[in-house]
Amino acid sequence: MGRGLVWIVLALAILWSAASAEMGLDKLPGAAPRLGEFLGRMMPPDLSVWREVLQGLAETLRIAILGTFFAVLLSAGLAVLAAETLVPAAVWRPVRGLLAMIRSIPLILVAMLMVGAVGLGPLPGILAITFHATGMLAKFYAEAIDNVAAAPVAALESAGASRTQQLRWAIWPQMAPVILRDTVFRFELNLRESLILGVVGAGGIGLYVQTYVRSFQYDKAATVTMAIVVLVLASEAVNSALHKRFS
């Protein structure tokens, strides 16, 4: 009975989504040749725009780096307030709720709000990345704090180590690899997500994607796309290398 109901709801949901006059299903048969033509116009890529592309990539990279940097600073503070083992539930519960709320707002929405608040350029991008990334990073850091084994810390305390010494030689060694891994992971996400920030005017290479596609310069858009693919693959390679190093 219950299972049958699930299938019925699922079927209804699909029918409801498809039963719309504005879907334009009639365009589908013509789509393949059009797509072919579109791709054809991307060939050969116009490499003459490499200067703009490099500039855009550099700006995207800077947005991701600064956004990650400020997110790390904010997360370090918030993580302490979100750690179950450090503060009472009256503190960590609301803080974690706040972080979950921050995470639930899509980056592109934050970026549009930031552009509205501070104008066009890389600054709203940096602010948006900082805000968005903190929602995840502070939670990860808090979990890293909560997962520190208590016994080694107690052992150092029993041996007379000071609080800072305990932090340095019992707590930090347990946390550091986790923190580093989470931060690198978040940086890679920031880099990927900041690629599209330019579409809403928040700086970076997204601006060129937007400009070239809108002005039908597909050969130039192709160059930008290739550059983005290279950047993402490179960041993935760096990330997986670091993963192996710090496990």
Add this chain to the structure above:
Amino acid sequence: MTAAFTLNAVSHHFDGAAALREVSLSAAPGERVALLGPSGAGKSTLLALLDGRLRGWHGEAGVLGVPLSATHALPRELRTGAGFIFQEFALVDRLTVYQNVMNGRLARMRTWPSLWGRFGEQDHLKVAAALEDTGLSGLARRRADQLSGGQRQRVAIARCLAQEPRLVLADEPVSNLDPAHAERILGLITGAADKRGIGVVFSSHQPELARRFAGRVVGLRAGAVQFDKPSGQVTSDDIDALYHGAAPGAGLRVVS
């Protein structure tokens, strides 16, 4: 000379249940004492108290001439006096054997250089000696999480020795080891303590090991001292009463 420790009518409760009942006990410097008893007898609580880590107890207690407080931790320069070997070893897994042992010396260093890993000549010498005594010299650069259980136990012992304690406390040091290993580890702890002329208090639930490696056996049951005798005078009746007799003060309860 001051006693290794003195306890006068010490009681302690965990959530309303008695963990220690009116325990009065003392030991001379250099004495080897085994705390024997079934699990839940109060052995770990008593050792934590001697290590200065227990709060909220009642009575009078002093270790190495320093009175303990039921409300405050010892100042950290006094915490080096009693060295503690934890049951689950309590090592920092991602650090090397060498650094784990060095951690035992942190109280004797100036904080600032120690945070940067700049340790003194004397500290390196003491760590080397502790590694030598525990047969770990060859494993110094190994990470703690790459060791076997027995090796980890020896790192915990080395860290305790590097602390240069004047009394060694060991909580069930051999409960996780097979009999051959257990004898070697207890021999190691007591031998190292003898070499330094300091006493050992260890807990165990194995009567034969307690009798063999301690000069004196204190039988604990339900938080109270049931007997306190030189090892040679502990009889099998004592052991039977300890493990199978009625709990003192508990009376008879019908459990349905």
